[in-house]
Amino acid sequence: MSRSSRPRYLTKSKFKLALECPTKLYYADQRGLYFDKNSDNDFLQSLADGGHQIGELAKYKYHADPIGKEITVETLDYDEAIRITQEKLEAESRSVIAEAALLVHPFFIRVDILIRDEQSKSIEIIEVKSKSVSDETVAAKFRNASGKYESKWLPYLYDVAFQAEVVRLAFPGYKVIPKLLLVDSSVACDVSGLHQMFPIITEKDPESGRARARVKTPDGVTPACLGSLKFLREVNVSNVVSDLRQRPIDNPAHVPQFARQSMLTFMQWAGKIQIERQRVFHGLSKNCKACQYRASEGDPLQSGVHECWQMALSQGLIHGAQKADDRSNPLSIDIWGGGSGSKSMADSVLKCGRGFLSDIQEDDIRPKNPSSGVGMTSLERRMAQVNAASGAGPESVLSESRLAEMDAWNWPLHMIDFETSAPALPFFKGMHPYQTLAFQFSHHVMERMESGEVRIRHASQWISTASGQFPSIEFVRQLRKALMPNGQLNGTVFRYHNHENTVLRSLRGEIMKSSRADAPDAENLLAFIDLITKSTSEEARQSGEYAGPKSMIDLHRLVQEGYFSRKSGGSISLKYVLPAILHDAKGVAQLYERPGLYGLGLDIHSLNFKDAGGHVWLQKAKGGDPYKTLPGIFGKENPDLNEMLMRLAGDDEEEGVIAQGGLAMTAYNYTQFSSISPEERLKIEEALLRYCELDTLAMVMLVQGLMELRGQPMKIETSSILMLN
Secondary structure (H helix, E strand, O other): OOHHHOOOOEOHHHHHHHHHOOHHHHHHHOEOOEOOOOOOOHHHHHHHHOHHHHHHHHHHHHOOOOOOOOOEOOOOOHHHHHHHHHHHHHHOOEEEEEEEEEEEOOEEEEEEEEEEEOOOOEEEEEEEEEEEOOHHHHHOOOEOOOOOEOOOOHHHHHHHHHHHHHHHHHOOOOEEEEEEEEEOOOOOOOOOOHHHHOOEEEEEOOOOOOEEEEEOOOOOOOHHHOOOOOOEEEEEOHHHHHHHHHOOOOOOOOOOHHHHOOHHHHHHHHHHHHHOOOOOOOOOOHHHHHOOOOOOOOOOOEOHHHHHHHHHHHOOOOEOOOOOOOOOOOEHHHOOOOOOOOOOHHHHHHHOOEOEHHHOOHHHHOOOOOOOOOOOOHHHHHHHHHHHHHOOOOOEEEOHHHHHHHHHOOOOEEEEEEEEEOOOOOOOOOOOOOOOEEEEEEEEEEEEOOOOOEEEEEEEEEEOOOOOOOOHHHHHHHHHHHHOOOOOOOOEEEEOOOHHHHHHHHHHHHHHHOOOOOOOOHHHHHHHHHHHOEOOHHHHHHHOOOEOOOOOEEHHHHHHHHEEEHHHOOOOOHHHHHHHHHHHOHHHHHHHOOOOOEEOOOOEEOOOOOOOOOOOOOOHHHOOOHHHHOOOOOOOOOHHHHHHHHHHEOOOOOOOOEOHHHHHHHHHHHHOOOOOOHHHHHHHHHHHHHHHHHHHHHHHHHHHHHHHHOOOOOOEOOOOOOOOO
């Protein structure tokens, strides 16, 4: 049965979409017509968060031989899945079924694990999630201090509540017991190589032709191989589900009042519009900023968000001088949201009826308590974005009061970037779920010579992709060696945003708990971490503020308060700031357009780009974006995976299936399967080294660009004079 001819039931995923915004049901149904950012995320998401592996592992918690007894309903065909489920239910008085298919028109669900006990007339439904849960969250019944359900948990709770209602309808007279199976990150794994027993493979969907993920558990896996599985935590949510059944749906911006009276009312209404293919539109909200159905300028697919904007304009919900069908016009929700605390800037401008960025007025976004300090305030940054959208502002805005600190930097300048992973399914015995693994760093150095010229070189790097090796302590050891080769740190270390500081503080705790055998140099490693880091917000709450004598300088913060570019719009992610600074600083752009400049043994030395002509970072064919000049991480033999990696990547501010750092994390997790060949692992490792090298080179380019925009262009030490305009 093709997807186009499948019955149009309200499934778990469609119910989740309807809760977010029922208009999404219409866009989701038009697959291939509307752009959908999440359409191909299955394989990458499973590598990034381990969800598929946790789901497969969970079967062993409820059945001794899930593979041999074939408890899983494998088929994707609706009718066949229902038939097989019914057969399994009739075969035994106590049935354990994975991916059980149930239909109660207009609802169709696949239950992760369903356990029916005919003797007790009870049915357990277990929804498996690779999400970390704590004792405090369970004790609070997933509510926050004000008594409301935590927003991050509500979609999961509604998911299992929806399933419980369908099961209740399918099996009248049975007691329905809804449960969540979650991951307890406080419990260590008691076996090694657990993830190796659940390798993720790709296969082509015969209907769509797209790559999808599947866990292929090898023969011979038994519960005895898996350890205690104590980190899989079962939580009975019967009381929560009972409460959610009756309480109103809290989504007034997108759901009409009559459909919000209770979950049961909402289910029937959402099922009706799903079956009848209705497009409903009730309004806009801040959540539209994260909508997956927004196509960019030039994309051939239709854009759901822009169609919603047209409907909102026609209904008078918003106003604006621009046209919603012109995707080059930034929408009002594109306003930068940083520095606003719990307040949503997108929500504020929509409440003022602003349809487009250029329509926003300063009073719409003026904070009650103006911020003070050096550099651009959040309001000034937002207004620079508004002025740029209206055509009234300059190409770039600088705050010299903030950027002046660059003159006091202690040289040489060290740019560092880390790549890490935090898998749900532990790789090693003693490792906790979601424990940070630091497996790679890159390090560029900028040195000021006596002549006044600046020498730039890719000074050092380190990576560990070997399967079965715990990398983190050696990572810190090698980083210390790179920054302090003589036991002393000369100059200043830079990061971009909080990741590097957070990782090192996390690893500090691990080193403190490590054995003498694992870290005989623990004292030196801890002193090094304390030298260049400061306390995280959690550490500060517990023990007070701390800042090392040579704490890393955050270039992200410098950009936020010191530099705005029309080219980067409202983002200060390096992914967008890098093309922007290369657009604004023409001299730096000219430098990196040159062949023969960057590479092994060339004017700017590289550890990974070894071709005789070097690597040209600015290429017109690649749109002036250095990241687009790199080949795919997975190699030419996996074009589908590479295309998905780049298209699905977001960053710390922009919504995406995986963050920019997730590109490396996903590839690293893939290397941890011992089944891949040494050749494939080497290719991935080489690609990761190039990507991470660019991350630190991007920081170099940023510093060069800011200096040029301030009227202080650097003269680079090369074999000839390359730049100075």
